[in-house]
Amino acid sequence: MTRSSVAALALILLPSCAVGNRADITINRHITLGQELMDLQAAHEAGALTDEEYAEIRLKLHDMLDLESDFGLSAIDPTE
Numbered sequence: 001m002t003r004s005s006v007a008a009l010a011l012i013l014l015p016s017c018a019v020g021n022r023a024d025i026t027i028n029r030h031i032t033l034g035q036e037l038m039d040l041q042a043a044h045e046a047g048a049l050t051d052e053e054y055a056e057i058r059l060k061l062h063d064m065l066d067l068e069s070d071f072g073l074s075a076i077d078p079t080e
Contacts, residue, residue, distance in 0.1 A: 033065050 033040075040061065044054040 003075055033061055 005073065037058065040049070040057055043049050044051075049057070
């Protein structure tokens with residue numbers, strides 16, 4: 001094969017490889033935010049987190065709670 005044939009073949013095959021490589025990401029939460037807050041507090045009390053790290057993560061978890069309440073997730077009755 002000539003050099004130009006190899007280059008042309010590469011241009012044809014390379015994009016097709018990228019088309020087949022696709023990943024879907026799914027995030028499943030199996031731990032409640034309340035449990036995460038309790039685990040966070042325990043880690044802080046054990047000295048695994050600094051005061052600053054604890055405050056930052058706690059704030060992010062509370063923001064998640066606010067987000068859930070904004071969408072009415074806590075008001076959903078599972079029996080309905």
